[in-house]
Amino acid sequence: MADTVKGTVSPHLTRLLVRAGLAAGLDRSRLAGVPGLAVLDENGIRIPTATCLRVWEVISSPAWEAGGSKRVMELWRPGSLGVWDYLFSVSGSLGDALRVSSRHFTAIADPADRLLVTRDDGGGTTAGWQGPYRDHPEYPMIAEFVPYMLLTLTSLAAGRQLTPVRVRLPHRPPADVRRLVELYGTSDIEFEADHPSITFAEADMDAPLPRADPALAAILDDHARLSTAAARPVLGWLDRFHAVLESAVASGPPGLDQVAGRLAMSPRTLQRRLREEGTTWREELERLRQRRVDRLLRETSLSVESIAARVGFTDSRALRRAIHRWYGHGPAAIRASGPA
Missing domain, CATH: 1.10.10.60 (Homeodomain-like)
Known part of the structure; x- marks a missing residue:
């Protein structure tokens, strides 16, 4: 399954990010050049990971000025992240919920992303996110968002607002940490960590969830696996160009005319399309x-x-x-x- 969906993500999070950007006053024309958004509302698809990263870049200024992670998750409703949302509320406990959501993290993320759930020596449970985006300009914002997303989903599943034991973030501490203390509900925030993570208390992780449903949990577990495997990757134009360019190499160094012909366009049109993609x-x-x-x-x-x-x-x-x-x-x- 990882080979099938490599380099792609579910469109659910990208939809939420676009909504947050527009709600924060983003000019819709700023999204016009982002590849893959034309099919964003289709079901049963996966879009290029590069599309989601590009949306992070476009919305970063307006969305973060309007409240950042909190603003994005205020627009979230159960189901906004697909079946992955529901894995939390129907599990027997939050510990179970985090473990099953980590197993199916590809339902919303790229296979290169990992949600690692570990039991600490003190009894608490830590959920940490690792992804190959450290050099991406918006990595600090994405790293801030993931723990807050997990806090929102676990709190809803528990039926009450949870207070994490600790939050770790990979970037340097900002000049004013009060926004982050308010965001996560804890002053125990460590910076310059290897990767972002959030730690929950043992009592919170082991307590039975109010809407636990073992039969439904088993059904959703299967659904998460099957829907991810059956999703259809929808490549953007630049992805198709890269695929043609790579295949053209088989017959020697590729030429502009040759690649343009395979894409059913003139060399001049190909050059124009590449300029529109910023290359x-x-x-x-x-x-x-x-x-x-x-x-x-x-x-x-x-x-x-x-x-x-x-x-x-x-x-x-x-x-x-x-x-x-x-x-x-x-x-x-x-x-x-x-x-x-």
Whole structure:
């Protein structure tokens, strides 16, 4: 299932983010260039993870000025995150709810994201999120949001507002932490952690939930698994371009005319579409070459001269110059580091 949905997310969270941005006064035209939003309201699909990340970028300023994570979750209603929402309320306890929601985290997230639930020595339970987005400009906001989302869902399932034992965040402490203390309901907030997490008290985790329904929990457990496996990935235009570009490599260094023909458009139209996506043919070809060079250096024993010919460089000197531009060192260092 992970292979089928790799690089995609459920559209549910992205819908919620778009609503939060618009409610905070975001000009709808700012969303016009975000790929994948045209199919956002369809059911049974998954959209590119890049689409969700791009929405985070677009809404970050207006939504966070209007209240941030709290503002987003104020718009949440049961079912806003699909079946994943309901896994919380029908479980036997909050400990069970967190464990089953972590097992089905792909129902709302990319398979590369992980929700790790661990029992602490003191009896409490910690839910921590790990995702490959540390270098993304909006990572601090996403890292702030995930613990609050979990706090909102667990509080609703418990039928009362929970007070977490501790919250950990990966970024540096802000000048004024009062907003975060109010957001999470605790002053025990640690910063510069490895990843964001929220810890709940043992008594809260073990207490029976008021709407526990073992039979329904089993049904939803199956539904979460099957619906994720059956979801149809809907690629944006740039994703289709990347797929065609990669396939064109099989017959040698790809040309603009060749790729444009496979996409049923003129070279001029292709260049215009790439500009609309914030990139260019030259930049995309450079990234493709870099990926291929990196793989061939790490995973084969081909000479630098052979790799240069395969990837479309005029000679080995041109390839060496490109590698220095990309990495700041020569091909030997990449080869010595082994497979990625």
